[in-house]
Amino acid sequence: MEHTAIIGIGMTTIEAQKPRDTFADMAWEAVTRALADAGIGFDDIDNVITTSNDFWDGRTISCMAVSDASGARHKNVSCVEGDGTFGAFYGLCRILSGAYGTTLVTAHSKGSESVSSLITNAAFDPLTDRALGLDALTAAAIQANMYMHRTGTTPEEAALVSVKNHGNARHNSYAQLPMEITVQDVLTSEMVADPLHKLDCSPVSDGCCAIILASEARARTIGRKPVWVKGVAFCSDAYYLGDRNLAEAPALIEAARKAYAQAGIANPTAEIQVAEVYDAFGFQELMWIEAMGLCGTERAGKLLADGRFGIRDRLAVNPSGGLLSGHPVIAAGLIRMAEVVRQLRGEAGAYQVDGARMGVAHGINGICGQSHCVWVLGSEQ
């Protein structure tokens, strides 16, 4: 793959509710911050990809709400529906194709204006599954039980993910839920879908993120602090929950394998210093980092209980606080990318991972992570 880079990032704070902001207001804030971060103007943006979801926005053609605020009016523009990591992938392809030198990618949603249960229930097949009342939460509970049964991961170990990530968020001024909590706090919080307690679950959030991708030539001329794309791949599992082994994530294993191969990474545990993964639920962080090969042959829950994956560890996982500390869907994966960029630039302040040179960002689409996108980013070309 040819060299490409991320030359700008911008995001809104993640909040439970942004009653003062429309979708366009949030997009404008994130986009102008990304442009300022890159030190460029709209004239330097060759084309635009927005990322949104009609269900979450309660609007058909949800991209229409943000195209002007993204400066797309006189440019080529398109819209990906799904997680921001997928939007960024299409944005990257438009550069790799040779058609454009830079792509502005945005992703937004306002969970506060949505009913998560109804919206995620609508992802189930209307003829076969939907009437069962499954949604993202109850399906994740099934997955959690299957994963814990397969691996022997305990509720205490899963709870440690929440303890770690909410703790990390105390250093991140963009995070919604910085908290100092204990395993006991997690396990005594309300049981929302067995075995998931309230504090095992990410919150409902509003937010928007924007990043600017550039070709090598443009990154060299206008990029002040480029972070390089080393590899990226995505893959979808089967659809029906009954057709999948929910306790494993073959699509993530495949996406990570491809992305590492592009990046020339043979041993991810040794070569990656920071991972921002899609921890919509505590146990999922453990499941995803195992599938991404970040635990070798060990069990993620055991390693975490042994004190691994903190900001000071040789592999930090979700040093920003992750989605457990703020989860604007659609924007979530793009925020993971922006956070890895911060780490690789050495600009993460109190949650900076020492010596971060190679990082991985992860986004998902669908129920229980049916489809995964993995980005490997590096500080060196």
Next chain:
Amino acid sequence: MGKRRVAIVGTGQTLHRSHRPDVNGQELIHEAVRIALADAGLTIADIDAVVIGNMDHFEGINAVDCWSVDGTGGTMKPVIKLTTGGTTGSTLAIGGVHLVASGMFDRVLIVGWEKNSESDTTGAITTAFDPVWDRLVFAGAISGLAAEAQAYMARYGATDRDAARVAVRDRRHACNNPHAQLRKPITIEDVLASPMLADPIHLLDVCPRTDGACAVIMACEGVAEKLTPVPDWIWATANRHTYTYLGDVNWGELDSMSEAAQELFAKAGIREPRKEIDVIELYQPYSFAGIIWIEDMGLVERGKGAEYIWSGATDMGGELPINPSGGVIACNPIGATGLIRCAEAALQIMGKAEARQVPDAKIAVSTGFGGCMWTDMLLHGRKKPDF
């Protein structure tokens, strides 16, 4: 435009009907995919990635990229969803071009689909517009089109009879297309006597609602030539989604088309589009657009669209046939509609358009329309692009 040249090597369309109760969405998608794979001489194992799109609120299914894998064959493959409203189909085609041109994938399957029979089309489209400024007073598909037609008529004196001539053309062309939903010719009097929906638009001026899917397979140079003797090479793409608010629109002209067309033709080195282009598949959701938008595309001078239509130049056998397939007025599974324009243009270039073939078509244009008066465009050629 690209680092790698890209061509269409196969297309597939379902039986398009107002209702397809015999299939669910996945089965409808599968029908188009199976035909496209056979057309390209490929199996699903040969496909490196899937691009899919529709309009969520028409079927009420969230995360269609994930839900549809049993229809697309996308299980354990990269699957991505693009959606931009009416332009979804053309957006998908442009997406496929860039995915292949990027070098990341050699063979990409592109699928657009809609089961409009399951939807409240206008109800869903209404929600596209800003809830404070536009939605209560000026929403749905037809109100904006009526405003455009009125503005154009006021400026240039065109009539609903002029527009009816366009509807008559497309419905006559549709009789040659086995995939078209409405294959019955109509007269100008039929159009003018049909119910008035939104002045000056009559029922027979506008597109129907359709269940259908379209699949297109694109491949990179080196692969494409081995799959088909005459690949449809994509020379250029361009689009503009100019407006967010209906109140901002420059009614009576399609700004997005003017800008996109200029970029498209400049990229492909087209100087005299009317002479150099052999056939156009225009995403023309209502008849007046057949007059107005050919001006925006730069084919004729401002105000001369109707005269050009009456001359017969855009009929089959004319100087520049438009919509040999019968176009959107004869068939409109919305998420597929723009991709059908692309597939029909490909069939023309590949010489596979059968009864609707424009003889010796070498350069074709396909377009998409949607959103807030938006335009997508692709330029197709029989010759390999020389860049």
